[in-house]
Amino acid sequence: EPEVTQTPSHQVTQMGQEVILRCVPISNHLYFYWYRQILGQKVEFLVSFYNNEISEKSEIFDDQFSVERPDGSNFTLKIRSTKLEDSAMYFCASSRGGPNQPQHFGDGTRLSIL
Amino acid sequence: AQTVTQSQPEMSVQEAETVTLSCTYDTSESDYYLFWYKQPPSRQMILVIRQEAYKQQNATENRFSVNFQKAAKSFSLKISDSQLGDAAMYFCAYRANAGNMLTFGGGTRLMVKP
Numbered sequence: 001e002p003e004v005t006q007t008p009s010h011q012v013t014q015m016g017q018e019v020i021l022r023c024v025p026i027s028n029h030l031y032f033y034w035y036r037q038i039l040g041q042k043v044e045f046l047v048s049f050y051n052n053e054i055s056e057k058s059e060i061f062d063d064q065f066s067v068e069r070p071d072g073s074n075f076t077l078k079i080r081s082t083k084l085e086d087s088a089m090y091f092c093a094s095s096r097g098g099p100n101q102p103q104h105f106g107d108g109t110r111l112s113i114l
Numbered sequence: 115a116q117t118v119t120q121s122q123p124e125m126s127v128q129e130a131e132t133v134t135l136s137c138t139y140d141t142s143e144s145d146y147y148l149f150w151y152k153q154p155p156s157r158q159m160i161l162v163i164r165q166e167a168y169k170q171q172n173a174t175e176n177r178f179s180v181n182f183q184k185a186a187k188s189f190s191l192k193i194s195d196s197q198l199g200d201a202a203m204y205f206c207a208y209r210a211n212a213g214n215m216l217t218f219g220g221g222t223r224l225m226v227k228p
Binding site: 003004031033035041042043044045048050055056058091099100102103104105106107108 | 146160161205209211214215216218219220221
């Protein structure tokens with residue numbers, strides 16, 4: 001069964017550095033998402049992406065964050081200048097489309113900011 | 115804003131027994147979707163079951179069923195004949211009909227005793 005894959009599984013970065021988290025969504029899916037989970041807290045929505053543009057974003061997704069689909073398979077989340085509070089598990093998800101279509105999640109990337 | 119609450123941080127069940135995980139949500143919408151996701155340790159979140167709010171009939175998937183009470187804004191998950199492989203974090207999630215984002219509850223850790 002096709003899966004969403006995320007790389008790396010764990011990323012350690014110095015505060016203030018840029019980081020790019022990578023995701024390969026399921027190939028026939030049209031909607032792509034990023035969520036994050038700070039340790040001990042709820043999974044929180046960051047952004048959704050459709051037709052090469054952001055379709056929805058949360059308050060968390062400020063100017064430090066950006067998303068891109070640089071080619072036909074990858075979907076990336078960039079954090080421009082990382083802060084300590086960006087340390088979290090970041091999950092990528094994809095869906096065929098529509099609110100009744102389930103979102104399929106990757107294993108997540110654990111981001112640790114030092 | 116929508117909120118999802120899972121009041122049981124941890125639950126345990128004896129193998130082959132039945133367990134019910136609770137979820138309540140708050141929304142002013144009338145049309146929405148509800149989901150239960152399972153996250154085994156160090157693994158990706160997997161959709162267990164989904165419910166459309168316009169459907170009165172409770173969703174069922176093999177050993178998993180829900181008790182959807184729209185007026186009470188309650189969406190509990192029943193696992194029958196519990197198996198060791200059911201041990202995981204279980205997340206309840208809400209999605210509005212017009213939106214892309216999933217709003218998650220805090221999760222319930224289910225332990226299955228042999």
